[in-house]
Every structure is written in structure tokens, then in C-alpha cells.
Amino acid sequence: MDYNHIGQNIRILRKQNMLSQEQLAEMVGISVTHMSHIETGNTKLSLPVLVDLAKALRVSTDTLLFGRQEDTGREQIERMAELLQDCTTREWYVLLDILQAAKTSMQKYRIPEDLVSE
Numbered sequence: 747m748d749y750n751h752i753g754q755n756i757r758i759l760r761k762q763n764m765l766s767q768e769q770l771a772e773m774v775g776i777s778v779t780h781m782s783h784i785e786t787g788n789t790k791l792s793l794p795v796l797v798d799l800a801k802a803l804r805v806s807t808d809t810l811l812f813g814r815q816e817d818t819g820r821e822q823i824e825r826m827a828e829l830l831q832d833c834t835t836r837e838w839y840v841l842l843d844i845l846q847a848a849k850t851s852m853q854k855y856r857i858p859e860d861l862v863s864e
Contacts, residue, residue: 747811750787755813757785759803773802804828 760770771781776795783789784799791799800807804825832843 748787749784749790751813752811753784753785753787753822755810758798759805759809760785763803769799770802770830825857 760767763770765773767781767785768778771778774781774795775798780789784791784795788790796807796810803810805821809821829831830838830841
């Protein structure tokens with residue numbers, strides 16, 4: 747098992763979620779030092795910590811272990827659903843308009859997909 751690679755995956759996902767090491771460590775119930783050691787691959791992480799990290803980062807344990815595999819979009823859809831849970835009808839329409847405008851703009855300017863997902 748490549749703990750350095752796992753740590754890099756966790757670091758990337760933590761930053762994508764705009765979380766500090768302190769915030770993620772608190773969410774998982776571990777020390778900041780332990781979180782730092784996990785991200786640098788200097789320690790092995792237990793199965794319960796791996797599962798808690800995956801939950802906190804809203805990804806599968808496979809994503810933490812192996813990195814981004816074929817993206818089915820399931821994780822992104824679940825994340826969007828969480829964000830939309832408490833929207834009013836008016837907010838839904840506004841967000842749909844924004845999404846349509848963004849999609850049209852990306853198609854118009856042909857922004858490469860890898861730049862959009864970063």
C-alpha cells in the first residue's frame with residue numbers, strides 16, 4: 747500500500763474542499779499532527795480513519811486509496827444535492843439559469859474539460 751500516494755490524494759481533496767488540515771482533522775477526530783503525517787505518508791492510517799476521511803471529503807474510500815478513477819459523476823451529484831437541499835423554488839430557477847449560462851459559455855469558448863474541473 748502506497749501511503750505517500752494516499753496522503754497526496756487526501757491533500758488534493760482537502761484543498762478542493764477548501765479545508766485546512768486543522769478543520770479536516772477536527773471533522774475526523776484526529777490530531778493535526780496525525781493529519782499532517784497522513785498527508786505526507788509518514789504514518790499508516792487505520793481503516794476507521796480512512797472511512798471517516800472519505801465521509802468528511804465526500805468521496806469513496808477507493809478515491810482516497812487509488813485517486814480519481816473513472817468519474818461517474820455520482821459524488822458530484824450527491825454534493826450538488828446537499829447544496830440544493832434547502833433552496834426555495836425561486837433559488838432553484840436562478841441556479842438553473844446560472845448553470846445553463848455557464849454551460850453555454852463553456853461550449854462557446856470550448857474551455858478544455860480538465861481546466862473546468864480544477
